Amino acid sequence: MAKFGQGFIQSLTQPGYIQGMFNLGATLGQAPAVAAEKKAEKDRLARLDESFAKTMQGTAAAQQGDVSAVTRRMRELQSAMRLAKTAEEKRIYMKEIASLQALIPGAQKTQTTNKAQAILKAEQALEAGGLDPRAEAAFKERIAEMKGDPEAVEQYNKYKIDQFRTQKAQEQMDSEAWLKSKGQTLVEAIKNSDLEALDNLGQEAAGQNFYEEFQSYVTTATQNQKTRDYLEERSLERTKEPNLNYQDAIDKLPEELRESVQTRYDAYKTVVDKGWDGETWKEGLRTRAVNLEKELKDSLYRMQDTSAITDFRGNRAVAVANEETIQKLELDLAVPIKDTDIERRAGIMYPDKDFEDLTTDQLRAARQSIQTQRMESVIKSIRIIDPEYANEKYGSVEDNGKKNKAPQEAEDDLRRDPSLADQFEEAYGYLPEWFKRPSTSLDWDRAYLEGVRSKISPMGTYKYGE
Numbered sequence: 001m002a003k004f005g006q007g008f009i010q011s012l013t014q015p016g017y018i019q020g021m022f023n024l025g026a027t028l029g030q031a032p033a034v035a036a037e038k039k040a041e042k043d044r045l046a047r048l049d050e051s052f053a054k055t056m057q058g059t060a061a062a063q064q065g066d067v068s069a070v071t072r073r074m075r076e077l078q079s080a081m082r083l084a085k086t087a088e089e090k091r092i093y094m095k096e097i098a099s100l101q102a103l104i105p106g107a108q109k110t111q112t113t114n115k116a117q118a119i120l121k122a123e124q125a126l127e128a129g130g131l132d133p134r135a136e137a138a139f140k141e142r143i144a145e146m147k148g149d150p151e152a153v154e155q156y157n158k159y160k161i162d163q164f165r166t167q168k169a170q171e172q173m174d175s176e177a178w179l180k181s182k183g184q185t186l187v188e189a190i191k192n193s194d195l196e197a198l199d200n201l202g203q204e205a206a207g208q209n210f211y212e213e214f215q216s217y218v219t220t221a222t223q224n225q226k227t228r229d230y231l232e233e234r235s236l237e238r239t240k241e242p243n244l245n246y247q248d249a250i251d252k253l254p255e256e257l258r259e260s261v262q263t264r265y266d267a268y269k270t271v272v273d274k275g276w277d278g279e280t281w282k283e284g285l286r287t288r289a290v291n292l293e294k295e296l297k298d299s300l301y302r303m304q305d306t307s308a309i310t311d312f313r314g315n316r317a318v319a320v321a322n323e324e325t326i327q328k329l330e331l332d333l334a335v336p337i338k339d340t341d342i343e344r345r346a347g348i349m350y351p352d353k354d355f356e357d358l359t360t361d362q363l364r365a366a367r368q369s370i371q372t373q374r375m376e377s378v379i380k381s382i383r384i385i386d387p388e389y390a391n392e393k394y395g396s397v398e399d400n401g402k403k404n405k406a407p408q409e410a411e412d413d414l415r416r417d418p419s420l421a422d423q424f425e426e427a428y429g430y431l432p433e434w435f436k437r438p439s440t441s442l443d444w445d446r447a448y449l450e451g452v453r454s455k456i457s458p459m460g461t462y463k464y465g466e
Contacts, residue, residue: 048092051080055096061414062103065110075102108151116155119146144412150336157331165326166331168320172313175210179312190218190225210316217312223252223305231297236290242272242292249300254310257303264299268292268343322385329378335405342366368410375407408434 058073074097079294081093122143126136179186182201189197198218205214227249246265250258271292276283280371346358346366353362383390406428414424414435425431 005024023405045155047080047083048089051077051093051096055100059103062100062107063110065107065112065114067107067111070100070104070107110151112151112155115146115149115152116159119143119152119156120159122146147334148336150338154333157328157335159332161324161328164324168324171209172316174208175205175213175316176313178205178208178210181307186218186221187225190221212319213312213316216315217308220308220311224301224308224387227252228297228301231300235297236286236293242276242289244269244272246296246300247306253300253303253307257306261299261303263298264292264296268296305310326382326385326389329381333374333378334409337367337370343368343369363424364417364420368420371407371410376381 039373054073058070059067060068061073077093077097077100081090081097084093111190115182122139125131126139126143131139141171147156181205185197186201189201190192202211202218231243231246231249232238234245236242245410246268250261250265253261268289271285271289275282275289282287342363343355346355346363349366349369350358358366379390379394382394406424410424410428411432414420414432418435421431421435
């Protein structure tokens, strides 16, 4: 039997020793709970680390314009928040979700910009050619898909106008450089009535898309040459009697070019009044009048040349401005109609029905009503700017009730859904040559389902009006 020392036995009776043993027992009893708490804290930190990672991923996606990726990360954070054990942890998740939510407007803008640029690049690839038929078909399908986004198309239209302006600015510089290089040849051809040379120059101008400006320049320069021939024949260098018929030529100059010429003409007339009595010149004043007349003619001719160039530039500026306006109108016409606009129009057309109760045909009718109104407005505006172009592209509106040529978007809708045939014919007065009416109800159903299938989004949601 074991024996314990007296000191050990005495220590057992000491209060401090007893308390220490009690604390040790308590600690050993709490060990499982402490371990569980540490594990819970570790798990919480892991969840928070994962949430921060998702937030960073969402932020990166927003910068790239990937709105769907941002919303996915938000949904993942929302799911994690539902599993949070404490109010503090929930607040952290809510803060991360809110930070991603704030990024969505910017992400949507970036996404729209990216999509618009993608449309441009795809169109450029098609224009460049060299694609195999499958790739070409894929590009066309992708372009059509991206152009179903109204915001993207609006941004795309802005890029197209910027491209147009850049192109026209370059053409303007090219045309002025051409005029500068050919100016003397033009003047000589006009002076010598060399019609063959003028015709050749006109063909050059037409080849560089500024024939109308060329015509304007030639018209002004020809009138100026006639004036010069008249004035030269009657100048003091050739006759004794002074010529006082400059005023008409001065008055034909643009107002901003007249002042310096008028000043010289007034000085010339003053000398003539003093030196010419109707038959003879006072000594020394004829020579003075000859010199002043030479200065007058030089000034007049310079201003006439400037006027011809101004007419060249002015006509081109007007033509470019008109062309840009027409392009804007036609680009805006191609912007898909927004669902909100269809909803508003349907509310006007069917005031007794709630939007949720409208049929597919009624929604289509509302959409077609907007499209027809837009088309008529655009064509009316274009007719004011360039009637010849409007008649060539859209046809003339006759009194017999013929309608305007349908836009491509309307034909695309008809391809997707042949049941729109009656509405199409009512709106535009004809059916496209390629269109064949389905002969049986089965054909109608098959055609309609093909149209619906083309409108099913990746998320499986049917979208009318797109």
